[in-house]
Amino acid sequence: MFEGFEVNAMPQPIIEILKPDGSLCKGADPPDLNPKELLRLYRTMLLNRRVDEQMVRLQRQGRIGFYIGSLGEEAAIIGSAAALAPNEWIMPCYRELGAALYRGFPLFDFFCQLFGNARDPVKGRQMPNHYAIPELRFGSISSPVGTQIPQAVGMAWAAKILNRKEAVLVYFGDGATSQGDFHVGANFAGVYEVPIVLLCRNNQWAISVPFSTQTASDSIAVKASAYGLEGIRVDGNDIFAVHQVTRQAAEKAREGGGATLIEAVTYRLAGHSTSDDPRAYRPDAEVKEWQGKDPLLRFKRYLIHEGHWSEADDQKAELETRKAIQVDLKRAEKVGPPAIDTLFEDVFDQLPWHLQEQLQNCRETEEGAFAEHEV
Amino acid sequence: MFEGFEVNAMPQPIIEILKPDGSLCKGADPPDLNPKELLRLYRTMLLNRRVDEQMVRLQRQGRIGFYIGSLGEEAAIIGSAAALAPNEWIMPCYRELGAALYRGFPLFDFFCQLFGNARDPVKGRQMPNHYAIPELRFGSISSPVGTQIPQAVGMAWAAKILNRKEAVLVYFGDGATSQGDFHVGANFAGVYEVPIVLLCRNNQWAISVPFSTQTASDSIAVKASAYGLEGIRVDGNDIFAVHQVTRQAAEKAREGGGATLIEAVTYRLAGHSTSDDPRAYRPDAEVKEWQGKDPLLRFKRYLIHEGHWSEADDQKAELETRKAIQVDLKRAEKVGPPAIDTLFEDVFDQLPWHLQEQLQNCRETEEGAFAEHEV
Amino acid sequence: MPVYNIIQAVNDALRVEMRRDERVVVLGEDVGKFGGVFRATQGLHEEFGPDRVWDTPLAEQGIIGSAIGMALYGLRPVPEIQFADFIYPAFDQIVNEAAKMRYRSGGKVTCPMVIRTPYGGGIRGGHYHSQSPEAYFVHTPGLKVVIPSNPHDAKGLLIAAIRDDNPVIFMEPKRIYRASRGEVPDGAYTVGLGKAKVVREGTHLTLITYGAMVPTALQTAEAASDQDGISMEVIDLRTLMPYDLETILHSVRKTGRAVIVHEAPKTCGFGAELAATINEKALLHLEAPVYRVAGFDTPFPYTLEEHYLPNQKRIRRAMQESLSF
Amino acid sequence: MPVYNIIQAVNDALRVEMRRDERVVVLGEDVGKFGGVFRATQGLHEEFGPDRVWDTPLAEQGIIGSAIGMALYGLRPVPEIQFADFIYPAFDQIVNEAAKMRYRSGGKVTCPMVIRTPYGGGIRGGHYHSQSPEAYFVHTPGLKVVIPSNPHDAKGLLIAAIRDDNPVIFMEPKRIYRASRGEVPDGAYTVGLGKAKVVREGTHLTLITYGAMVPTALQTAEAASDQDGISMEVIDLRTLMPYDLETILHSVRKTGRAVIVHEAPKTCGFGAELAATINEKALLHLEAPVYRVAGFDTPFPYTLEEHYLPNQKRIRRAMQESLSF
Numbered sequence A, B: 001m002f003e004g005f006e007v008n009a010m011p012q013p014i015i016e017i018l019k020p021d022g023s024l025c026k027g028a029d030p031p032d033l034n035p036k037e038l039l040r041l042y043r044t045m046l047l048n049r050r051v052d053e054q055m056v057r058l059q060r061q062g063r064i065g066f067y068i069g070s071l072g073e074e075a076a077i078i079g080s081a082a083a084l085a086p087n088e089w090i091m092p093c094y095r096e097l098g099a100a101l102y103r104g105f106p107l108f109d110f111f112c113q114l115f116g117n118a119r120d121p122v123k124g125r126q127m128p129n130h131y132a133i134p135e136l137r138f139g140s141i142s143s144p145v146g147t148q149i150p151q152a153v154g155m156a157w158a159a160k161i162l163n164r165k166e167a168v169l170v171y172f173g174d175g176a177t178s179q180g181d182f183h184v185g186a187n188f189a190g191v192y193e194v195p196i197v198l199l200c201r202n203n204q205w206a207i208s209v210p211f212s213t214q215t216a217s218d219s220i221a222v223k224a225s226a227y228g229l230e231g232i233r234v235d236g237n238d239i240f241a242v243h244q245v246t247r248q249a250a251e252k253a254r255e256g257g258g259a260t261l262i263e264a265v266t267y268r269l270a271g272h273s274t275s276d277d278p279r280a281y282r283p284d285a286e287v288k289e290w291q292g293k294d295p296l297l298r299f300k301r302y303l304i305h306e307g308h309w310s311e312a313d314d315q316k317a318e319l320e321t322r323k324a325i326q327v328d329l330k331r332a333e334k335v336g337p338p339a340i341d342t343l344f345e346d347v348f349d350q351l352p353w354h355l356q357e358q359l360q361n362c363r364e365t366e367e368g369a370f371a372e373h374e375v
Numbered sequence C, D: 001m002p003v004y005n006i007i008q009a010v011n012d013a014l015r016v017e018m019r020r021d022e023r024v025v026v027l028g029e030d031v032g033k034f035g036g037v038f039r040a041t042q043g044l045h046e047e048f049g050p051d052r053v054w055d056t057p058l059a060e061q062g063i064i065g066s067a068i069g070m071a072l073y074g075l076r077p078v079p080e081i082q083f084a085d086f087i088y089p090a091f092d093q094i095v096n097e098a099a100k101m102r103y104r105s106g107g108k109v110t111c112p113m114v115i116r117t118p119y120g121g122g123i124r125g126g127h128y129h130s131q132s133p134e135a136y137f138v139h140t141p142g143l144k145v146v147i148p149s150n151p152h153d154a155k156g157l158l159i160a161a162i163r164d165d166n167p168v169i170f171m172e173p174k175r176i177y178r179a180s181r182g183e184v185p186d187g188a189y190t191v192g193l194g195k196a197k198v199v200r201e202g203t204h205l206t207l208i209t210y211g212a213m214v215p216t217a218l219q220t221a222e223a224a225s226d227q228d229g230i231s232m233e234v235i236d237l238r239t240l241m242p243y244d245l246e247t248i249l250h251s252v253r254k255t256g257r258a259v260i261v262h263e264a265p266k267t268c269g270f271g272a273e274l275a276a277t278i279n280e281k282a283l284l285h286l287e288a289p290v291y292r293v294a295g296f297d298t299p300f301p302y303t304l305e306e307h308y309l310p311n312q313k314r315i316r317r318a319m320q321e322s323l324s325f
């Protein structure tokens, strides 16, 4: 039959810099990050890892209702977030705690959000891990998969309209690329050449659905061609490679070069969330194989090998990290629930008559409850 | 910066067989269609063209409320429809009258639908051009752009499940490719390898929006790569090329080879519909250029050159066509509106209490009206 | 004062606000050079240029999704959905995202935007160019819903909506887009959201309606007073969320009778909320049940649309039932 | 008879129908090998194989769009939407396509399918794992809407829905998925769509509710009779469209008082339709206004969900208001 237009025949390089053993790939230029920057990245990854582990324990103990972490995906998240300027917007999915921590999200605020207590920045209205940090240019997290993509494109479009030389970074998973929102977001990004970096954490799974059932395309990166975008595949467990491609994509965006779709090839080492048991649907062997590619260990080896870090430093850092977590966790766990009045705030900028009425009705019905709930 | 994955650099051939002057392209194998088949195709194209012209006049005269035609796109539509077996489903957009006529859609039924009268197959419930001919395996036409795509994929999927060796053909425009429904439909088609031909009539315009604003990709065909599908570009004004690529894609589908995305490059010579005035947004020069590529004229020249047809035959055919149109139009225009009771039918298989009550109420209120409206 | 129709009033409101506030931008299918399929954005592309007015690809979820992003970034987008019937691909972005942004972020993130869309029947548009989906949005906490019935209100309400800090669904009565004409003040003025208007004083019965049904209601009221000496009060709600309960109750307490008129299907339509609330708050003042004259619970038809839509006959019938109860 | 919870009953219904009818197929996110995030499809993939049970890509509009196509082709698809909160990307396919297919084609094309989806709060799911969107679908002509409250009805209603020739939205009360247990007959049986059930007889007041609110209503009724000797009749609607008007009116005419309870936001919720219709058809029997105890008109909260959801306190309060009116 006629020669069809067979894109998938093309080879797709995966960009790598840092090998699992902590050494650099042959010919790869070392990251131009100074030791201070390198250690900030490492400490953030370490913190992200330990917070995740600790919060999963907390959930098992019934102290929080739910948790969703990023075990194994820290490099893809933190490496990319670090490539943006602090004033540039990050539009997250629900796994980018590392990006928030890199920008200085206080652990106390995070823990309060997990508890949904009176000090929760989002007032106890969303599930754990669904915070919003606009003061750090970090968007509001939502559960519906993919909705942040066209929104982020709209933000980048606005930045372009206002002639700000800013890039926007949006995160999403492999599953999200199947949604209409990914399609329209990427298509608008191409048509209006907006300054955005579309970063897909391809962690191979969408809850129990493997990448092979998500799409028949060879990769996520190849989808860029459908929108006239540049598509790049990068080793998502390689913090240097992720950082470098993201920085270049962001720079290109700032300079009017438009959007880039980056596929960070990584793996979700844990269950989808604390509600999930992955043993029901995937082989241990696969998990083991990816454990061998641990981004944190890889980075640590590099730092030690380069003399920026030592086992002693590491133990010290581990202790500090644990301590920091314990201190804020204790404080956060003491805070009571939000006042019931807060239920009615923020639906609109003001309380319309029907909400005033419902608040009044709720007040009267709950009587005591209000007292109980004061903080 | 890193070498991105630049698909758009690739050349994309447009498959052609029949030149505008009616001769075959060098090296192209002549269509394997016998004279009878050739003339059936031609007569259908001619009928499609004359019906469109006549109906636009009818609308201008206020005899019908609206019309949407396919001027200039007849080859893309009829050439592809003819490549399917009669028992294979066609899921149309709203411009595929030619496909329906090829399958034997009676003009009388079509005209009754335009009038929305008592003999309208869809009971006067939809705008002109929104019919349904399941008895000819031709789906129900809907206005929302793109919705038929995932539906057609579901039909092809069902055919596969039931081991029918059938292909499904779905039509849509260039604008439709921007919808989430195109994305999910094509993605599902790739994942489940369903026997479908996705045929995009790229007529360069979506009402007033040019293809260049619709997407930044080089073509529609290239989007196939995002779904692991084969993508083909074909001259949509070349009935032989369209027929051949569609037949091969359908054959591939029946044999378990999965889905194909065909981009038929054509042009909407008229306004979007009778509600539109294209002079407000596009240059005459562009229209003129495409008039020179007229698919009907091209085909006629070929037939005459090959001795299958003559000017005399053509005049005869024109007369017969006009006559056929006049006869059924007269009959159709005489039919009165549907009975008011029909308003309440077919919401569900049966009339629930609330619709019985509303019918009763309507009956009583309209009294006379009912009599008036009897056919 | 110039006399405008509703389209001209909408166009004027957009122009006035775009001149006043750089942050106001317009996007949608065919809204640019072409000026919109109903011409509501005509001339904006010329005056404000390609950086404030865009034609978009054919994707409602992309239009609303990116408009939300623009709002998050600080702009005041006014996206157009070409027909309300085509708003559903954007439904998730509207009800799960725009509507909940402020609440879910603890009030830290807002998305002020106005989604303009023509709604309603009477133009021989059949299933997909005639729908009235307002109840879906009224039922969604976090959205304001506004429906003008005349040029003066259209301009004043649209300007108020653009200046409002909440997402607003602004539904335009396309059936009377051109038929409804009236004096419209030059320049900027607002008609406050949440305020209904008594467009006809009366004593026997209260007709509550909005949008394209207001003229029908008024004609029915005139006919009723001429032919049967019945005095109907007619309320034009103008804003459905939050709606003006006070004006409604004040009128119903006076007349003791209410009939609600809207085009949307009756079951779970906005009229259900009004009837339920009136009964909840004014039961003892009611001399008769609150009746609803609405579209039938069927998809919107083509040929018989004038029988589907509330018309004078059906409103008169409900009036008589109420008065003779 | 085996004792099942609602999930097991749903699973059993699917198995029974898939054994009976080859055309019945299941698709959705994580419904295959994994058996669904709530385990409702557990074992189906093993028993019926990869040609009748599929995991799909993460795209609700793709799930429903292709399910519609399957139905058009002659299958009986039972797509699952993982949470009702995520049904909106498929809203256009549901309300503009599935709901209108029969009508717009003059009755020539039908699409019998059952969209299963868990709905409602009480599981600490916050905004996006707690919603009750039933009113959107009840307001859409062409859709049936079914909501069971116990294992017996869940199985019988789901089987009836699968055999029904219309598109059915089948909403499952996830809060009581496991908590609600009861005897479930083996094999196939149906509970007719459109028939409500009086789950508690009473004389003073009628509580009308459905789904996860039924147990709450019953507990409130028990408490009211124990503590105040008040006799409440409780109606479990089971089907919302078409709903069982006769059973409702029969009860309200007897008790003269009605309170409607649902989780969804009050404004334009299904309770509005019931209240409006009861007032329309039984005004003279009413001793008090019909009250609604519903979710507040806010997005669904997280920490304070038990205060958001109708609870015994709030139902009791409405009851007292009604009785003391």
Ligand SMILES: Cc1ncc(C[n+]2csc(CCOP(=O)(O)OP(=O)(O)O)c2C)c(N)n1
Residues within 6 Å of the ligand: A095, A143, A144, A145, A172, A173, A174, A175, A176, A177, A201, A203, A205, A206, A207, A268, A272, D029, D058, D060, D082, D086, D089
């Ligand atoms: C619209 C929508 N559908 C379904 C879900 C349920 N859900 C939550 S996460 C998830 C999988 C997401 O996979 P992916 O996009 O790859 O992100 P990952 O979790 O792997 O980071 C699903 C199906 C949802 N949150 N939103």
Ligand SMILES: Cc1ncc(C[n+]2csc(CCOP(=O)(O)OP(=O)(O)O)c2C)c(N)n1
Residues within 6 Å of the ligand: B095, B143, B144, B145, B172, B173, B174, B175, B176, B177, B201, B203, B205, B206, B207, B268, B272, C029, C058, C060, C082, C086, C089
């Ligand atoms: C969801 C939706 N949005 C908008 C419209 C209005 N509309 C009707 S046709 C059309 C353009 C379609 O362009 P294309 O897909 O290229 O098909 P063509 O008309 O060129 O054949 C638009 C915007 C619609 N019918 N449905």
Ligand SMILES: [Mg+2]
Residues within 6 Å of the ligand: A173, A174, A175, A201, A202, A203, A204, A205, A206, A207, A268
């Ligand atoms: Mg994933």
Ligand SMILES: [Mg+2]
Residues within 6 Å of the ligand: B173, B174, B175, B201, B202, B203, B204, B205, B206, B207, B268
């Ligand atoms: Mg087109």
